[in-house]
Amino acid sequence: MRVGGQRLIFDGGTGLRVLGQELLRQMPIEAHMFFTHSHWDHIQGFPFFVPAFIKGNRFHIYGAKAPNNVTIEQRLIDQMLHPNFPVPLRAMGADLQFHDIEVGETVQIEDVQVESALLNHPGEAVGYRVNWRNYAVAYVTDTEHFPNLLDENVIKLARHANVLIYDATYTDEEYYAEKASKVGWGHSTWQEAVRVAQAAQAEQLVIFHHDPLHNDEFLDRVGYLVAKHFPNSLVAREGLEIRLAPSRAAVHPQPELLTLETP
Template sequence: MLCMQDQFSVHFWGVRGSIACPGIETVRYGGNTPCVEMRVGGQRLIFDGGTGLRVLGQNLLSQMPLEAYLFFTHTHWDHIQGFPFFVPAFVPGNCFHIYSPLAINGSTIEQRLNDQMLHPNFPVPLQIMGGDLKFYDLALEEVVQIGPITVENIPLNHPGRSVGYRVSWQGHVAAYVTDTEHYPDRLDENVLRLAQDADVFIYDATYTDEEYYNASNGKVGWGHSTWQEAVKLAQAANVQKLVIFHHDPLHNDAFLDQVGVQAATLFPNTVMAQEGMALQLLP
């Protein structure tokens, strides 16, 4: 049996952007919003708390007591709405280290998670959570060291600010880069820094180029990117595997199948993020 101390794996619990969209047309790829878990060297790292976090929480109930590290890219609703329904956070004996850069208005991650659970938005406050919640306000580009695991954050081009994360352990790298918009005339240097030589590069490819640049209903300035840009970045950064992520809620399973085929034609080691998917970096 594989020992968790020897493992570096990436697990997808929510892969959809903007709003959860369960239904018969999103069954295969999933309708939950972002939540990605990395099991690294015996530690559990969780990225974003969208509605997929609720599903992860149900999975973790059989593994308590537990300690985990939760990193938020930003606190737009689709990335935090699962947190009030994350059952392990309510259970005494569990410990969660929660990280995020300050918001542009200076609010901390604790304040923002608290605010979404205030009346009239939610029936019970953050303080009812019985787990040991430890909050950390990251400086931009601050490095977090969790034993031998290195977690770097770099700011992204997104309204209100977002950051991407680069996780390194034993010479292997997973880059989590979501909620970012590409530039029209150049590749984003910050994204390239996050993705450089990564084993797995998870990228916000919400739109197609046709949707993004549409003359009558384009998405320029909305804070998201395209699968075509994902391919360019993956090639330039020399990544091993590209994961298309943060699927538009209007993109059903059949549409995403087509995107996957087109992207893999240009970058063969491309996969479409699916709920329940797991990628093994080590061993």
């Protein structure tokens, strides 16, 4: 996200490598990186984030301690140790400043506020809400809903948000399937995404964290069904860019970037 003159990056999956290639055209770079948790799909792009290896760049890195009290700094260090990776984190030439946050804490970056709340995920995860002036964007990934009960933490993050980005990995049919139930796997459904967006009175819903088994045709069908229940909705795709402006929310394809921008 680019908001209030700040650059915010959320999580570090494989897309972080692609973002890094784009940022090489804009150096020197200063950005604030917020990690929700350290499951592999959320950190595996970090060792391939080229701007972090270049002196003169600066990255403020935020994350809550894991249940075993291990910091986000230590977890990123660990994944770059032998035999997982040939180059240690200390080889990164950028100025890396690590910040341990308490879940529920609000981080203030000049006039941008980043709220946090605990999500329902194995090993714990943190959701974020970005506030700037009259704008708000909620990033709610890796959370499992409670049957017949709205998660108060999720609603708090999503309340009246201009954009709600929500974990809709499964359909209700997949989640509750008798033979291969996904209950307890730590993810939610598009149907629950609609319920949350409606309850929180969010303006726009973006569903993401797609199951890798869902092909484009499947996701097109899901997008159609979501739009029937919540018309102002999108299915996240690589290269999607959303611009928020006082009188409109326009969507623009942008190669190699997944960016939420505000003027």
